[in-house]
Every structure is written in structure tokens, then in C-alpha cells.
Amino acid sequence: MTADRRMLVVWCPDWPAVAAVAAAGEVLTRPAAVFSANRVVACTEVARAGGVRRGMRRREAESRCPGLAVFGADDGRDARLFENVAQAVEDLVVGLEVVRPGLIAVPVAGAAGYYGGEPRLAEKLLDQVSAAAGVECQIGISEGLFAATLAARRGALVEPGQAAQFLAPLPIAELDQPDADRAELVDLLVRLGLRTLGAFAALGERDVTARFGRAGVLAHRLAHGRSDRPPLRRRPAPELSLTESFDPPLARVDVAAFLAKNLATRFHAALAARGLACTRLGIYATTENGEQLGRVWRCAEPLTPQGVADRVRWQFEGWLRAVPGQRPTSGVIRLRLEPEETVEGRSLQLGLWRGGAPGSGAGADEDESAERAGRAFVRVQSLLGPDGVLTPLFDGGRDPAGRVRLVPWGDPREPATPPEATWPGRLPSPSPATVVTPPLPVQVVDEQGNPVGLTARKRLTAPPDRLRVAGGPPRQITDWAGPWPVTSGRRATGPQQARLQLLLAGAGDAPGQAVLVLCSGTENPQWTVEGSYD
Structure with missing residues (x-):
């Protein structure tokens, strides 16, 4: 290993949580966690001391750590606030590279000689980031970005040529870094009995290539302490x-x-x-x-x-x-x-069929149509703005409207909450084909014409017989299902609410219609139509 391949990494622990706390004007002495899809993706040291861990569900995290400040994931916020840290590092050294918000890589050659050695350079950077950016960081030095990143997590300055020895006892799970998804490969290696990076590095490269393919070869290089890419790279024109x-x-x-x-x-x-x-x-x-x-x-x-x-x-x-x-x-x-x-x-080469199933003959046509549609959407956005084209995304939730979120065209389509999770009070399948926004106020009465309401136990006071939209004729209710109590997942503080599915008789030759209605309140109940079924 040559000295010019040694990297210094500046790592700010728990950066998404630190950035979220700073953006909200809070203090780091309060426990805080960042959630994505209802699971912890980052938390402060105080929250970790209270029992919060990455991957934990929000309810469990809040039960373990009362008073936990909850924040949503925001890549833009993390990058914006990390610019102060990058600027502080750049005031001392040149040629820094931002790997991701919270992680900076700097070539050691040149800077170490200027400041009197690697330990002196690391000390200067620690003081600079703390004084100029006001955040704590850890520094690691080793050959290659991967080894230097793991060294930074442990605050270690690995001696030249000792990267493989430093990595050998570390768990194989370290291969699954945030900027490179190797969860499936790590899971396979664990099931094969390879628990450490050293055990994986001991395998022959030919065997790794035959068994794990390109992804395995890259991970094998990292486990050896080599660079994540070969040193001879094509220079861009x-x-x-x-x-x-x-x-x-x-x-x-x-x-x-x-x-x-x-x-x-x-x-x-x-x-x-x-x-x-x-x-x-x-x-x-x-x-x-x-x-x-x-x-x-x-x-x-x-x-x-x-x-x-x-x-x-x-x-x-x-x-x-x-x-x-x-x-x-x-x-x-x-x-x-x-x-x-x-x-x-090569790693970005698309599959042969791309958008279509093999043998269908529709892959190229579908791709061309999708590309034309994408260009049209971008054109509309150029006229109306980024929010001029919205696409629906199926998300988690209890009510029909809450399970669909509109995402601007081109933005990441990632659910904010897991749709497959257990949602108490969620409607049974099927979901309404059409969601009425805003809900339509209606009246629901029994056979005697009296308003139907809810009891304290969320039961109907009488079987529903007719539904009337304001200003319209009454519609006969031929069948109904429910009620299903509405719950928010916490102790209820508002009026009693329940949903029903009503089948309305058709008018003349027109077929009947199924609708989803919501009843709110036990006294003077309010009814609204939330959706309809095809």
C-alpha cells in the first residue's frame, strides 16, 4: 500500500439526529430520534442511553424513552446543515469529498506533511470542526475509504499497511454501509458461517467470483483492506x-x-x-x-x-x-x-426486457411509452411548477384518504409509513375505488325518519333505512355492514366515530351503489360519505 492511497475520514456520529435537533432549535441533552417508515434510522446518544436502537418501531422507542423528541427523515436538511462542517474542514485541507451528510473523506498525502504528521492533522481537524461548526466528530485514517470509515467510527489511526489486520476481527455486518446496500450479501455470508471480515477475506478471489459475482468481489476487496475501486481509473474527457x-x-x-x-x-x-x-x-x-x-x-x-x-x-x-x-x-x-x-x-446496464416481462414482446414499447410520458410530465412541470404533476403512492394509514399520498413527479417514491403494518381500526378490504375529498355531508335515518347515531359503545342506535344528500331525494339502503370503530392508535379524546358500508338502491334502471360513510358523535350525529365502490 502506498501513502497516496491513505484516506482520512471525518465522521459526525448520529448526524441525521444531530441535524434534526439543530434545525428544530432543541438541545442535544434531550433524547431525540429520526424516523422513516415508522422505524428509527438515527438517534442521539442520550436516546441510545434510554434504550432506543436503530430499526426500532416508534411505539417501542417512545415506551422505552419517555420524552423522546420525534423527527422525520429529511436528506435536504441533513445536507444543508452539514455544509458548515464541510466548510470547517475545507478551511484546513483541500480536496475533501463529501461521501454523504455526516461523512467526509480527505486524502492524507500533502496535508499530513504540512501539519507535521497524521496524528497532528487529526488533532487539528478535531479542534477545527468543534470550534467552527460546533459539533463533535471522530477521525480515522487508513488505506481506502471503507477501512478509513470504520477506523473513524472507532477513532483509530491505522498504521500504513495494517488495514487488513485492522479489519479482520470486525463483524461481517460492517460491509452493509448506508451508501452501498449489501444486506442480502451480508445475510448470505452469515448463513454460510462467515462472521468476520477476516474470515471472508481468507476466501480465494476465484471462489468468491464464482459464488457471489461482482458484488461479492467488491466486498471481498473491501474486507482485504483494499480500495473500493481499482487504482487505475479512466480519466473523464x-x-x-x-x-x-x-x-x-x-x-x-x-x-x-x-x-x-x-x-x-x-x-x-x-x-x-x-x-x-x-x-x-x-x-x-x-x-x-x-x-x-x-x-x-x-x-x-x-x-x-x-x-x-x-x-x-x-x-x-x-x-x-x-x-x-x-x-x-x-x-x-x-x-x-x-x-x-x-x-x-456495466453496473448500470439495464436488463434485456426492462419494463416488460420476458417473452411478452412489450418491454421496448412499454419503455418507450414510459419515456414519452415522463417527458410530457416534465414539460407540464416546467409550465406549472414541481407540484403541477402529482402521482399517487400507496402508504400506511387507517382511513382511505390517509392511505394515499401524492408525490411530485420525479421525487423519491418511498412510503412514509409501512402499508403492511398492523393498523388497528383499519377498514377491511376492498378499499373504496373513489375517495371523496372533502367528504360529502349526508343524513342517515331509520324507518321512522329519526336520525341514526352511535351509542357509547359505538353501536348504531337503529338500523339505517334511508340516506339523503342535502337538496336531493332519499336513497333507500338495501344492505349495510359495520360499524367499524375509528381509532387513532392512542387514547381517544374526540367524539365517537365509526364507519359503515352502505348499499344504496338504484334509481330506475340504474344499478345500486355501495358507499363508505363515517358517523361522528353520539348526540346530534354527523354523517359524511368518504368514498364509493365500483
Whole structure:
């Protein structure tokens, strides 16, 4: 191993939780956790001392740690606040690469010699980040980004040439880093009895290739303490850079996020045309007042168009939403995307059938149609704004409207809460084909014409006989099912509520209609139609 391959990593523990607490104006002495899909993805040290762990469900986390501050995951927030840390590091060393919010990589060669050795450089960076950014960090040095990252988590400065010995006793689960999804590979290795990185590294490379394929070979290199990519990489051609000018100047994050999608698609297409993919992305901007901004993002896997767009958006959030005195004094008039490092694009090659099933003959046609539709959606967004095109996403929840969330076209389609989870009070299948928004007020009466309501035990006071929409004729109820009590999952504090499915008689030759209704209150009950069934 040569010295120029040694990396220094600055790691800010629990960064998503630290950023969420800072954005909310809270203090780190209070337990806090960040949740995605109702599970903990990060928590503060105080919360961890209270029993909170990653992957834990929200209800269990709150029961173990009373007073836990709950925050949602927000990549933009994490990147925006991490810009202060990156700037603090850049004040001492040059050539830093942001791996992800919370993790920075710096080449050791040059900086260590300037500051009098690696331990002295690490000490200077610790003091600088603490003083300038006001956050705690840990530093690790080793060969390659993977080994240096694990060294930073342990605050270790690994001696040159000792990366493999440092990694050998560590658990095999360390291969599954946030920026490289290897959960399935790790699970397979554990089931095969390979519990440590050293045990995996002891396997022959030919055997690893035959059994685990390309993903296994890459993980095997990491377990050996080698670089995540071979040292000889293709140098990008100058014409692969993408430069875009803006008039009027770009001064809003939402506009930057929207434009980043188109830029990312063009940038990726230019690389793909040459059989390349980007693994280090340089984002450089010039403001109207002549300020020069720049940051390099390093990625463990080749960037997709969405990955490029995300990093451009995160970087603009860091620039445009920085504290006064650190943010640009004017809008951005020029943006350049620079492929600082490229690799062969084989890992991004699409499958033969792509959008269609093998043998169906529809894959290419479906892909072409999807591409045309995508271009049309982007065109509509350019006229109406990012929220001009929304697509439905099936999400978790108890009521029909709450189980569907509208996501702007091009944004990540990730459920906020798990749809497959157990939701007490959720309606049985099937769900209504049409959800009425806002709910339609109606009246429901019994045979004598008296309003039907709920008892204290959420039972109907009488069988429903007729339904009337304000100003319309009564509709005969031929059958009904329910009621199903409405619950929020916590102790109820509002009026009693229950849902019913009603089958209404048809008018003339028209067929009957099934509707979903909600009854609220035991005295003077209020009825609304929430949806209808086909």
C-alpha cells in the first residue's frame, strides 16, 4: 500500500439526529430520534442511553424513552446543515469529498506533511470542526475509504499497511454501509458461517467470483483492506462536463431541485453514451456577484440520474440556506457538473426486457411509452411548477384518504409509513375505488325518519333505512355492514366515530351503489360519505 492511497475520514456520529435537533432549535441533552417508515434510522446518544436502537418501531422507542423528541427523515436538511462542517474542514485541507451528510473523506498525502504528521492533522481537524461548526466528530485514517470509515467510527489511526489486520476481527455486518446496500450479501455470508471480515477475506478471489459475482468481489476487496475501486481509473474527457447558465439567477432551493432533474438526466446520458458512470461528482457554481462555490461528492456506487439530482439539490440547500455570512450574497448564474472520476458503466446496464416481462414482446414499447410520458410530465412541470404533476403512492394509514399520498413527479417514491403494518381500526378490504375529498355531508335515518347515531359503545342506535344528500331525494339502503370503530392508535379524546358500508338502491334502471360513510358523535350525529365502490 502506498501513502497516496491513505484516506482520512471525518465522521459526525448520529448526524441525521444531530441535524434534526439543530434545525428544530432543541438541545442535544434531550433524547431525540429520526424516523422513516415508522422505524428509527438515527438517534442521539442520550436516546441510545434510554434504550432506543436503530430499526426500532416508534411505539417501542417512545415506551422505552419517555420524552423522546420525534423527527422525520429529511436528506435536504441533513445536507444543508452539514455544509458548515464541510466548510470547517475545507478551511484546513483541500480536496475533501463529501461521501454523504455526516461523512467526509480527505486524502492524507500533502496535508499530513504540512501539519507535521497524521496524528497532528487529526488533532487539528478535531479542534477545527468543534470550534467552527460546533459539533463533535471522530477521525480515522487508513488505506481506502471503507477501512478509513470504520477506523473513524472507532477513532483509530491505522498504521500504513495494517488495514487488513485492522479489519479482520470486525463483524461481517460492517460491509452493509448506508451508501452501498449489501444486506442480502451480508445475510448470505452469515448463513454460510462467515462472521468476520477476516474470515471472508481468507476466501480465494476465484471462489468468491464464482459464488457471489461482482458484488461479492467488491466486498471481498473491501474486507482485504483494499480500495473500493481499482487504482487505475479512466480519466473523464473534458467535454463530459455539463455547464448550465440561469437567467434570472437561481436563488430558490425548490427551483434548483426542479432544474436538477433535467440536468442530471442529460449529464448521465452523456456519460452512458460513452459507456461510463460517475463515481465522484464535482458541483461548481458561480454567483451573480462573482463568488465561486464548489464541492465534490464521492459515491461508493456509480451514480444514477436520481443520485446526481439528489446531490445537486442537497448542495444547493447547503449553499442557499446557510447562515447569514456564509451563504452566497446573490443568486447562482452558472452551474457546472464535473465527472471527477468515472468507471465502466456495466453496473448500470439495464436488463434485456426492462419494463416488460420476458417473452411478452412489450418491454421496448412499454419503455418507450414510459419515456414519452415522463417527458410530457416534465414539460407540464416546467409550465406549472414541481407540484403541477402529482402521482399517487400507496402508504400506511387507517382511513382511505390517509392511505394515499401524492408525490411530485420525479421525487423519491418511498412510503412514509409501512402499508403492511398492523393498523388497528383499519377498514377491511376492498378499499373504496373513489375517495371523496372533502367528504360529502349526508343524513342517515331509520324507518321512522329519526336520525341514526352511535351509542357509547359505538353501536348504531337503529338500523339505517334511508340516506339523503342535502337538496336531493332519499336513497333507500338495501344492505349495510359495520360499524367499524375509528381509532387513532392512542387514547381517544374526540367524539365517537365509526364507519359503515352502505348499499344504496338504484334509481330506475340504474344499478345500486355501495358507499363508505363515517358517523361522528353520539348526540346530534354527523354523517359524511368518504368514498364509493365500483
